[in-house]
Amino acid sequence: MDSSSPHIPVLIDAILETCAPIRGTWLDGTFGAGGYSRRLLDAGAAHVIGVDRDPLALELAAGWAGSEPRLSLVQARFSRLDEHASELDGVVLDLGVSSMQLDRAERGFSFMSDGPLDMRMSQDGPSAADLVNELDEGLIADILFNYGEERASRRIARAIVRDRPLSTTRQLSEIVGKCLPRPKPGQSHPATRSFQALRIAVNNEYGELAEGLMAAERALAPGGQLAVVTFHSVEDRMVKRFMQARAGQTGGGSRHAPELTRETPAFELVFRKAIGATPDEVAANPRARSAKLRVARRTDAPAKPIDPKSLGMPVVKGIIT
Numbered sequence: 163m164d165s166s167s168p169h170i171p172v173l174i175d176a177i178l179e180t181c182a183p184i185r186g187t188w189l190d191g192t193f194g195a196g197g198y199s200r201r202l203l204d205a206g207a208a209h210v211i212g213v214d215r216d217p218l219a220l221e222l223a224a225g226w227a228g229s230e231p232r233l234s235l236v237q238a239r240f241s242r243l244d245e246h247a248s249e250l251d252g253v254v255l256d257l258g259v260s261s262m263q264l265d266r267a268e269r270g271f272s273f274m275s276d277g278p279l280d281m282r283m284s285q286d287g288p289s290a291a292d293l294v295n296e297l298d299e300g301l302i303a304d305i306l307f308n309y310g311e312e313r314a315s316r317r318i319a320r321a322i323v324r325d326r327p328l329s330t331t332r333q334l335s336e337i338v339g340k341c342l343p344r345p346k347p348g349q350s351h352p353a354t355r356s357f358q359a360l361r362i363a364v365n366n367e368y369g370e371l372a373e374g375l376m377a378a379e380r381a382l383a384p385g386g387q388l389a390v391v392t393f394h395s396v397e398d399r400m401v402k403r404f405m406q407a408r409a410g411q412t413g414g415g416s417r418h419a420p421e422l423t424r425e426t427p428a429f430e431l432v433f434r435k436a437i438g439a440t441p442d443e444v445a446a447n448p449r450a451r452s453a454k455l456r457v458a459r460r461t462d463a464p465a466k467p468i469d470p471k472s473l474g475m476p477v478v479k480g481i482i483t
């Protein structure tokens with residue numbers, strides 16, 4: 163039985179409105195609970211390819227997806243989406259984790275419940291426990307600082323190394339809690355930044371995003387649209403720089419931008435600024451508060467790889483991202 167709360171799709175109305183009319187084949191690179199895929203089909207897509215790296219997400223959807231002939235499901239990372247489709251009319255990415263993943267203690271994403279310190283969306287490769295138990299203190303601190311913007315990163319890394327081996331989310335949450343002042347009312351849980359940082363490292367989220375944007379460029383047909391929803395400033399900066407650079411506009415002062423802008427534009431920006439959720443959507447779904455949507459339309463210029471570092475992604479030397 164699925165005891166987790168339903169995942170409420172964020173900013174899907176804005177996507178459908180901006181990209182209307184929805185026609186042809188769309189790829190939903192972050193299928194999750196299938197909220198975006200369903201709405202794309204309802205809005206008129208002839209075929210939706212739902213991609214998720216989490217085998218459980220696809221398993222949970224098997225019932226209704228099996229009876230929808232216009233939907234195909236693929237377990238894969240979106241960094242390789244062009245291996246599964248080409249000449250697409252649209253690609254959507256809704257980054258981060260789903261409520262289903264967060265709410266299941268056994269997945270180890272949440273400090274709100276006790277479970278194994280796992281955090282692997284794909285359920286393979288090194289887990290969060292492997293990172294905190296095996297990396298040296300300096301590298302753990304760099305992950306916490308660079309991926310979580312945790313200012314107490316060194317203090318927390320020292321405490322982790324002193325107390326390891328760690329195996330549960332509660333152990334990590336308690337260690338972080340001891341290193342930081344008690345939060346004031348309205349402030350986020352002290353472990354929020356450390357959990358985010360480890361999740362980003364475990365799942366190579368920034369590397370995936372950089373490669374996923376390039377894969378979408380390769381897979382979209384001329385006129386096809388790329389819609390990306392992000393939930394924090396680093397991801398939004400990466401998407402913004404990618405779209406601006408590939409639309410032939412300066413990429414926000416990056417020293418790599420002049421080199422990028424000499425290329426024939428591969429995208430046109432559908433609007434210049436990111437779109438946020440309306441107050442009504444935020445009231446109905448607090449997760450929408452920090453969400454930002456950017457949309458770009460593919461031209462017929464050839465796809466070209468870009469240096470992921472030009473997107474401003476934080477890099478921790480010594481680990482995969």
Ligand SMILES: C[S@@+](CC[C@H](N)C(=O)[O-])C[C@H]1O[C@@H](n2cnc3c(N)ncnc32)[C@H](O)[C@@H]1O
Nearest residue numbers: 171192194195196197198214215239240256370
């Ligand atoms: C925020 S949820 C998407 C929710 C979905 N839009 C919906 O309405 O149900 C993000 C999903 O993307 C998946 N995901 C995250 N990064 C991925 C990647 N690099 N490749 C494929 N799937 C990814 C996660 O496993 C998760 O199921």
